[in-house]
Amino acid sequence: MWGFLKDLNAKGTTIILTTHYLEEAEMLCRNIGIIQHGELVENTSMKNLLSKLKSETFILDLAPKSPLPKLAGYQYRLVDTSTLEVEVLREQGVNSVFSQLSEQGVQVLSMRNKANRLEELFVSLVHEKQGDRA
Template sequence: NIAIIDSGVIVENTTIKALLAKLDKETFVLDLKQPVQPISIEGYKYTLTDDHTLEVEVAKSQGLNQVFSALTEQGNTVLSMRNKANRLEELFVGLLEQGRGE
């Protein structure tokens, strides 16, 4: 079990699995083989961090297939993929911001 405490108040007390299930989006870092060709990935937020790196925000309801299809159709090859941040850390920060009305 895990508990998240904000200003002395327990805001969440559950299992890690149940806590991670609350995440509604995740950011993936994609390393591309060649410099990024002009891209368009409809319905996704994305950022080019350099010539070979793309960060894509993916909602739980979306999945990654459409991202890979769009990149492939546009001449981009993905060499590797990883999570941008620790998912538990993302959720922790989100819960605290939500509790403070930010």
């Protein structure tokens, strides 16, 4: 179904999608409106909304028997012997993470976002708006 909607949209048809599946909304939508308790709390482009992220948390899968990593300037934690969770601030980027790990002989097998970026923003916006009402 999502492929059909993408094709239809690519042909110039505007689609209004309502969903609780924020990962799908992030993949499919160019513009987004977020409604909380019947109030429109955000109405912008997906690109603009995602630019508000202050940080992202990444999960790095490490090669077996890698040395214990140390990352200067980053919040991180070793989940288990082969999984590292790293918070990267927007202004930091990930290059330094890989440089530091490489210098320590730590091999990264794969990397993924810990959580859906749009979901993180949604939670942040909702908490921010609830704070405004208090």
